[in-house]
Structure formats: C-alpha cells, structure tokens
Amino acid sequence: MATTTRIVPGSSQSPPAAIPLLNxxxxxxxxxxxxxxxxxxxxxxxxxxxxxxxxxxxxxxxxxxxxxxxxxxxxxxxxxxxxxxxxxxxxxxxxxxxxxxxxxxxxxxxxxxxxxxxxxxxxxxxxxxxxxxxxxxxxxxxxxxxxxxxxxxxxxxxxxxxxxxxxxxxxxxxxxxxxxxxxxxxxxxxxxxxxxxxxxxxxxxxxxxxxxxxxxxxxxxxxxxxxxxxxxxxxxxxxxxxxxxxxxxxxxxxxxxxxxxxxxxxxxxxxxxxxxxxxxxxxxxxxxxxxxxxxxxxxxxxxxxxxxxxxxxxxxxxxxxxxxxxxxxxxxxxxxxxxxxxxxxxxxxxxxxxxxxxxALYGSNPVLKGLGVFQMDQAAWPQLAEQVGTVNRSLSPPDRAHAVIYANHYGLAGALDRYGPEHGLPHVYSGQNSYADFGRPADDTDVVIAVGVNRRTFGVLFRSCEPSGKFRTDLPVADQNTEFLVCRGPLEPWSQLWPKLTWIGFSCPYTAEAITARSEKGCSLT
Structure with a gap:
C-alpha cells in the first residue's frame, strides 16, 4: 500500500532540503x-x-x-x-x-x-x-x-x-x-x-x-x-x-x-x-x-x-x-x-x-472615493441610528409604545440594533438571509418604522405608509438617502406577512414580484 513515498536524493526531481527557520x-x-x-x-x-x-x-x-x-x-x-x-x-x-x-x-x-x-x-x-x-x-x-x-x-x-x-x-x-x-x-x-x-x-x-x-x-x-x-x-x-x-x-x-x-x-x-x-x-x-x-x-x-x-x-x-x-x-x-x-x-x-x-477624506478625495469603498462600509452607522431615533420620537406615545423597526438589509438592522438603544429605538427586524430567522413582529404589531424599503411596493402591505425623511450624511455611503417610512395597519397578520418579506441575497429592491414569492425576490447587489 502506498503510504509514504520518498524521492531519491540527488535526482533531477529532488526537492530542496529543509532550511532553518528565520530567527x-x-x-x-x-x-x-x-x-x-x-x-x-x-x-x-x-x-x-x-x-x-x-x-x-x-x-x-x-x-x-x-x-x-x-x-x-x-x-x-x-x-x-x-x-x-x-x-x-x-x-x-x-x-x-x-x-x-x-x-x-x-x-x-x-x-x-x-x-x-x-x-x-x-x-x-x-x-x-x-x-x-x-x-x-x-x-x-x-x-x-x-x-x-x-x-x-x-x-x-x-x-x-x-x-x-x-x-x-x-x-x-x-x-x-x-x-x-x-x-x-x-x-x-x-x-x-x-x-x-x-x-x-x-x-x-x-x-x-x-x-x-x-x-x-x-x-x-x-x-x-x-x-x-x-x-x-x-x-x-x-x-x-x-x-x-x-x-x-x-x-x-x-x-x-x-x-x-x-x-x-x-x-x-x-x-x-x-x-x-x-x-x-x-x-x-x-x-x-x-x-x-x-x-x-x-x-x-x-x-x-x-x-x-x-x-x-x-x-x-x-x-x-x-x-x-x-x-x-x-x-x-x-x-x-x-x-x-x-x-x-x-x-x-x-x-x-x-x-x-x-x-471624510476617503469620501471626498476623487482617487480614494473609488478605491476606499471598504472604508465607506464602516462609516456613518451612529448617524443612521440617531436619525431613525428622531423618526421614532416623532410618533405619538401610543404608537411609540407598540412600534417596531423593519430594516431592508442586515447592515441597517445590525447598525440599529447596535446603536438603537441609546436613542430609545424599539426592536429591529430584517428579512434578509438569517436575520429573518431571528424573529418577526408579533401579530398585534400595528406600527412599523421601515428603513431602506421602496415605498410604492412595500406600502401595498399596509393600510398606510407615510414618508418620514431620509438618511442624510456627507459621506458617500451605500445607504445615503435611504428613505424612512412610518407604516400602519398591516393588511395581514405578521405570521402570514413575514414570508413575503424574507429573502436571500445581498440587497432587495422590493419590486412587486419580490413580494409575491421568496424564490422570486429579485434581490441583487447595489
């Protein structure tokens, strides 16, 4: 049985001998x-x-x-x-x-x-x-x-x-x-x-x-x-x-x-x-x-x-x-x-x-702006949570007491989960990848602050969806100008609504087709 085979030393195929390791x-x-x-x-x-x-x-x-x-x-x-x-x-x-x-x-x-x-x-x-x-x-x-x-x-x-x-x-x-x-x-x-x-x-x-x-x-x-x-x-x-x-x-x-x-x-x-x-x-x-x-x-x-x-x-x-x-x-x-x-x-x-x-230099310098994308993926998350906190405080006390946050992708959700508590934000949910398995809103949840979704297509799932500002930052981050919505009155119980909001991929535009079936989400990198 072939277990350990040695090349004959001195042949044309002899590998180099072991060399002492550097100090x-x-x-x-x-x-x-x-x-x-x-x-x-x-x-x-x-x-x-x-x-x-x-x-x-x-x-x-x-x-x-x-x-x-x-x-x-x-x-x-x-x-x-x-x-x-x-x-x-x-x-x-x-x-x-x-x-x-x-x-x-x-x-x-x-x-x-x-x-x-x-x-x-x-x-x-x-x-x-x-x-x-x-x-x-x-x-x-x-x-x-x-x-x-x-x-x-x-x-x-x-x-x-x-x-x-x-x-x-x-x-x-x-x-x-x-x-x-x-x-x-x-x-x-x-x-x-x-x-x-x-x-x-x-x-x-x-x-x-x-x-x-x-x-x-x-x-x-x-x-x-x-x-x-x-x-x-x-x-x-x-x-x-x-x-x-x-x-x-x-x-x-x-x-x-x-x-x-x-x-x-x-x-x-x-x-x-x-x-x-x-x-x-x-x-x-x-x-x-x-x-x-x-x-x-x-x-x-x-x-x-x-x-x-x-x-x-x-x-x-x-x-x-x-x-x-x-x-x-x-x-x-x-x-x-x-x-x-x-x-x-x-x-x-x-x-x-x-x-x-x-x-700021990575965001403003013409050369670094293109090559420094990695840095932009690490920027402005606290500002996002602060601005979503402003939206949350604009709700009436009864709405604020029963509101949740739905974030389009796991980066938004993770940022709001990390920095949200210091701004009094409610629980954060997302339908992307395994974040969708971490929980969904309770069936009696009536108010949702939606971050990064498309108002026209996301709004058909609720009785009303009103704009409440956009994410403003001077840095050219991927989520710049992300829209905030306040949606009320889901048309179905969350147990039935949730599968329509879950998806596998890298971002989701929430096209009309995306809401109809998990396998046809149309999600892609943006």
Whole structure:
C-alpha cells in the first residue's frame, strides 16, 4: 500500500532540503508588529457592514446560517463575552489570525528553500498585502478562511517536498475548520487536485492518509453541512444570488482584482512565484501549485465567480516569489528596488484597507472615493441610528409604545440594533438571509418604522405608509438617502406577512414580484 513515498536524493526531481527557520525573535517581532498596527487602528471609523451582521448572529448561535457557516458567529460571541461589546474587542481575533498568516508565509518560503532573507521578505510581503490587511482589520468570514488557505498551501507544499503523506491528515483538519468558516476552501482543494493530477507527483494521491484526511474534514464540518441539508441548502440560493448580482462585472474586473489582492507593487513578486513554480527544475515537485492558480483563474472567469477568491492562493505564490526576488536582489540597486516595492505596497495597502486617514477624506478625495469603498462600509452607522431615533420620537406615545423597526438589509438592522438603544429605538427586524430567522413582529404589531424599503411596493402591505425623511450624511455611503417610512395597519397578520418579506441575497429592491414569492425576490447587489 502506498503510504509514504520518498524521492531519491540527488535526482533531477529532488526537492530542496529543509532550511532553518528565520530567527524566531525576528519573525515574531514582525508578526507582532502587524498585529499591533491592526489593533491600534481597530477602533477608528466604525463597524463594517458584515461585522454588524456577525454581531447580531452571536446572539443566535446555530450550526449554520443562510449565508455562512457558524465559526465567525461563535468567534464574535466569545470575543464580546470575554472582552466586552466594543468594536476593538470584536477585532482582536482577526488581528491575531493576521499574525498567523504572516508566520505561515515565512514557513512556505522555507519549504521552497528560501533562507532567512526570503522568509523575512515573504512574511513582510504577506503583512503588507491588501488581502491580509483587509481580512485582519474586520471580523468577517474572510480572516479564518485566509488562514485556512495559506495553511493548506503550506502543508501541501511540505507534503510535496517530503512526500510524507501523513500530512494529508493535517490538511484534512485545517480544511474541516476552514469549512466551518467559509465553503470556499473547496475551490482551493479542487485546484490543487487538478494541479497534482496534471503535473504530479500523483503518488501522493495513492495513500490511505488522503482518505483519512478527507474523513477528518468531513467529520469536523459535518454539523454545518447537516444544517444546510436540513434547511434546504440555502448556500446554493446564496451562490445563485451572487452570480446574478455580479453578472459580467466579475469577468471584467478579474485582472484588476488580481493586481489589487496583493497590491500593485508586489504583483511582480507573486507572478514571479507562478513562473518559478512552473519552470524551475529544483521546484519540479511543486509545479502543481503553480498550475492550480492558473486553473482557478480560468474556472472563476468561466463561471463568473468573484475574482477576489484567488487571494489566499496568491499569498502562497507571493511566498514562492519572495524566494526568487531575494535571490535576484544580489546588488545594492536591486535590494533597494525590492525594499521600495515592499514599503510602497505596505503604504498603499494600509491606506486602502486601514483607517489611517480621516473618513471624510476617503469620501471626498476623487482617487480614494473609488478605491476606499471598504472604508465607506464602516462609516456613518451612529448617524443612521440617531436619525431613525428622531423618526421614532416623532410618533405619538401610543404608537411609540407598540412600534417596531423593519430594516431592508442586515447592515441597517445590525447598525440599529447596535446603536438603537441609546436613542430609545424599539426592536429591529430584517428579512434578509438569517436575520429573518431571528424573529418577526408579533401579530398585534400595528406600527412599523421601515428603513431602506421602496415605498410604492412595500406600502401595498399596509393600510398606510407615510414618508418620514431620509438618511442624510456627507459621506458617500451605500445607504445615503435611504428613505424612512412610518407604516400602519398591516393588511395581514405578521405570521402570514413575514414570508413575503424574507429573502436571500445581498440587497432587495422590493419590486412587486419580490413580494409575491421568496424564490422570486429579485434581490441583487447595489
């Protein structure tokens, strides 16, 4: 039985021998530096729209949700319970996991034969990349998913170098945990499988350890998968909604996003990693990793998937490219160029992904306004709650005593849930994704403050719906000019009305058709 196969040393296919790890104090200092920067900036601007949702799901722990597995909600629950219900507390674990990404990047360079300089450059490059700072700044499914991707990449490269197929068990364990955060890691495994089948060494697939790893991944992720099964596979509906929302935009944006995910200045480095993995004789055992990226790129273009799905694998390629760049940088001029690219990428990534500048500047500067969308997704939530509070106070005391709030999407609902109590707001409901499962208004609820819905189509469900202002802010946030309505007298009991208001997707225009059936909501990204 094929279990552990060794490549004969000295052959043309011999992988590089193990290299000592970079001085651990130096590497630890770099990782801590990234974490300190992330935590120092964690309290600026505000909650990201997805963080508001994850903050809400922590109060409704389950083995799954319509739009994501359970791990991030559990992380939010633990963080806020131990550290308090604050923005910084919610971002502690993401910052720590970003440090893990930086450390593993150095390990990948080491497996490919990179010595101290290459390992240091790989770790610094990972910490200076857009994808790491994006994921490490906010609590979303992206950060545990990113850790899973780079860790699986490291383990597979180590497996290919050593031919120790027992590492499949570790791959299975990481994959199982990754599946509790996000389903995307399946895409990485598919790409790596195609790469190994096409480029070899295929012997690593003929191992009982591979099946043991697959069984372990299945066992760890089984509760989340079972939740999907028992709830009718809402993840499939989410996937379809995403594809409809993106349309052709994902294909058009694919190349720009490949540059953006790591950063403009380090793009040549990860591209060099792809080329070297495919062409270097001493890296012949790792050709499958280079091919896996090409396969993934073609597949995403073909199916219209999100171009940023390649980000985790690009970090693996960045580590490979770091070995190439450090070998190339054998003169003062070349070392200066490499260092300048690293620093330039760090500055660019920090400006785009971290709140290093005043939020008003991101909204007013012509360049930052287009590139700093991530910052706008974290802005103006307290002002929203304050203005909805004004609407609530305008109601008569009897109406105010029995009113509820219905928010169009989970970001609005999460913001009003977070900041509403200080403005005396009533309970907040939303029909989007799993927020719809967190409760509905009681059947005797007669007054609703509706936020972000379409008056013409939402109003047909009530005896009256009167406008009560709009969300006003100087920042170009997505919900700017969102309308507030005060609706009275639902035409049906809420138990019958609620299914017409629930939907799966990314935003909902409340078209007339959207109200008729859940499967025809017409919801799409706006």
């Amino acid at each position: 651990r104090r130096t590497l630890l200092a770099l990782c801590v530096g990234v974490g300190v920067v992330l935590l120092a900036l964690s309290g600026r601007h505000g909650y990201h729209v997805d963080e508001l949702y994850n903050r809400a799901t922590r109060e409704h722990l389950a083995w799954g949700y319509v739009d994501q597995p359970p791990l991030v909600s559990l992380m939010a629950r633990v963080e806020t319970t131990v550290l308090g219900d604050t923005l910084t507390a919610l971002r502690v674990v993401p910052a720590l996991l970003a440090c893990v990404v930086v450390w593993v990047a150095a390990l990948i360079a080491r497996e490919l034969g990179g010595r101290g300089g290459a390992q240091l450059f790989a770790a610094a490059g990972a910490g200076a990349s857009v994808v790491t700072l994006n994921a490490g700044h906010v609590l979303t499914t992206n950060i545990p998913d990113l850790v899973a991707w780079v860790t699986v990449g490291w383990l597979v490269i180590r497996l290919l170098r050593t031919q120790d197929t027992r590492l499949w068990i570790a791959v299975g364990a990481v994959t199982g945990v990754g599946l509790l955060a996000k389903n995307l890691i399946v895409l990485l495994l598919l790409a790596l499988l195609v790469g190994v089948l096409a480029m070899g060494p295929r012997a690593v697939l003929r191992s009982r350890h591979l099946w043991a790893g697959a069984a372990l991944a299945t066992l760890i992720s089984a509760p989340a998968v079972w939740w999907q099964v028992t709830h009718g596979w809402p993840a499939m509906e989410m996937s379809a909604a995403l594809k409809t929302a993106l349309g052709e935009d994902s294909r058009v944006a694919f190349i720009p996003f490949q540059v953006l995910m790591i950063g403009l200045f380090l793009t040549p480095v990860w591209i060099a990693g792809v080329v070297a993995l495919l062409r270097r004789t001493q890296w012949r055992a790792f050709r499958s990793v280079g091919l896996s990226y090409l396969f993934m790129a073609v597949l995403l273009i073909a199916i219209g998937g999100k171009p940023e799905y390649t980000g985790g694998l690009q970090l693996v390629l960045l580590s490979a490219g770091s070995v190439v760049v450090v070998e190339w940088a054998n003169t003062t001029v070349r070392r200066t160029l490499a260092g300048t690219a690293l620093v330039g990428n760090a500055v660019m990534s920090a400006v785009l992904m971290l709140p290093v500048l005043p939020v």
